[in-house]
Amino acid sequence: MQGEDLSREPSLLIFAGWLIDGTGTPAESCVIAEVQAGHFSSIQPAANLDSLKAANRPFLDLSHCTVLPVLSDCHVHLAWSGTTDRSQRDLQFHQPRGPAGAAISGNLERHLAHGILAVRDGGDSGNHALRFKQTHPRNPYVPVCIRAAGTVWHKPGRYGSILGPALPAGKTLADCLRSASPGADHVKIVNSGLNSLAVFGRQTPPQFEYVELRDAVNTAARAGMPVMVHANGVRAVREAIEAGCRSIEHGYFMGRENLEYLAERRVYWVPTAYSMKAYVRGLDAGTIEQETARRNYDHQVEQLAHARAMGVPIALGTDAGGFGIHHGSSCIEELRVLVEAGFPVEEALACAASRSARLLGLQNEIGRIIRGMPASFVVVRGGISSLPGSLESPAMIFVRGERVPLTRYVTPGSAFHR
Ligand SMILES: [Zn+2]
Known part of the structure; x- marks a missing residue:
């Protein structure tokens, strides 16, 4: 049309049947969102499709779908x-x-196929994740952001050899952090054992003395790196919070006082609760191990319910790559755990959207659908009640306003990788 300012035309106009903004607020139905230059330029309620049809403007009709932000697995x-x-x-x-x-x-x-656009890696003994990140430019068709840990240290004789080396004799954790892993995004420290599948609730002592842990966290902070700490049990978690760690990973059996402490200090909890359900599903029925995994799971769900009531900052993490925990799809399982613990689905999704994004330092890139944010979002079929299961096969995924061609890049899982 003559005289019309074409630069004001949105590059994409969407009518969403339902929209979840990723902050935890309830979903809205019938929303019109405009995208310009890869960003949301406006998000407005709409009574129905008629106004768009009457305006005779081309739009993407997602009236039978829910639009939500892309997610992160921490x-x-x-x-x-x-x-x-x-x-x-x-x-x-x-x-x-x-x-x-x-x-x-x-x-x-x-x-990516499940709507996850950022992952935080907890390490492997070959340092493969960090090296991959450093040697592979971001694939434009699989634009998933990797946050990778440096070398993951543990105390000699304690749990952690699958993640990295034991601390050499005569060296402190801080000494090792000073020299290792240029280019890492964060530090991962192992400060307790695994959860016992033989004895319910058995706690292991912290691997590191409090002062050694605190000095290591301070060393990491001087290098600009937050610390994610593997910690189960009352003492290991308490000391990790005290030492200034950014997030507590797992946190089984940490107890109510630690939950309160997390809320007060605004330290993130990444509960990885589905990992225990994966054991329940994958272990032989009727064994002690399976029964203990079931009790561990139930206990973690109880902790989650308390944490929600206390306002603990929770970020979603799955421990994907662990026993029975498949990359991508386990995010749906972890969301289901949160829902089982009493989180409305929008709040569960906030743990995987805005809260996870903040933990990863990506809060201005992903995790919220608000005006001004990059238009990176997932479209799933059906309404709110279809979530989180509808993330199993999203209808569309957009990254900065561009649709990612999903079908071409999703490969069926081999026996090894599933
Ligand atoms: Zn892990």
Whole structure:
């Protein structure tokens, strides 16, 4: 049309049946969103489609779909698959660079296929995730952002050899952090054991003395790196919060006082609760191990309900790559756990959207659908009640206003990687 300022035309105009903005507020139905130059330029309620039809403007009709922000998974192990085959698990813990790189590529595609655009890696003994990030330019068709840990240290004789080396004799954790892993985004520290599948609620002591842990966290902070800490049990969690860690990973059996402390200090909790359900599903029925995993799971769901009531900052992490925890799809399972613990689905999604994005330092890139934010979003079929299951096969994914051609890049999982 003559005289009309074409620069004001949105590059994309959307009518969404439902919109979840990623902050935890309830979904809105019938919303018109405009995208210009890759960003949301306006988001407005609409009574119905008629106004758009009457204006005779081309638009994307998503009236039978829900639009939500792209998500982040704050705890993954990209180099590993979620296989439950013990011998394959052992093999992948020590796999060479080539197969590890192929596994990482496939796993990034799986994340993207479920609407996940950022992952935080918790390490592997070959440092494959960090090396992959450093040697592979971001694939424009699989634009998943990787936050990678440096070398993951543990105390000699304690849990952690699948993640990295034991601390050499005579060296402190801070000494090791000072020299290792240029280019890492964060530091991962292992400060407790695994959860026992033989004895319910058995707690292991912290791996590091409090002062050593605190000095390490301060060393990391001087290098601009936050610390994610593997910690289960009352003391290991307490000391990790006290030392200034940015997020507590797992946090099983941490107890109410620690939950209150997390809320007060605004330290993130990444509960990885589905990992126990994955054990329940993957272990032999009727065994002590399966029963203990079930009790661990129930206990973690109780902690989650308390945490929600207390206002603990919770970010979603799956531990994908762990036993029975598949990249991408496990995000849906972890969302289901949050819903089981009493979170409305919008709040559960906020843990994977705005809260996860903030933990990853990506809060201005992804995680919220508000005016001015980059238009990176997922379209799933159906309304709110279809979530989180509808994330199993999103209808569309947009990154900065551009549609990502999903079908071409999603590969069916091989036996090894599923
Ligand atoms: Zn992990």
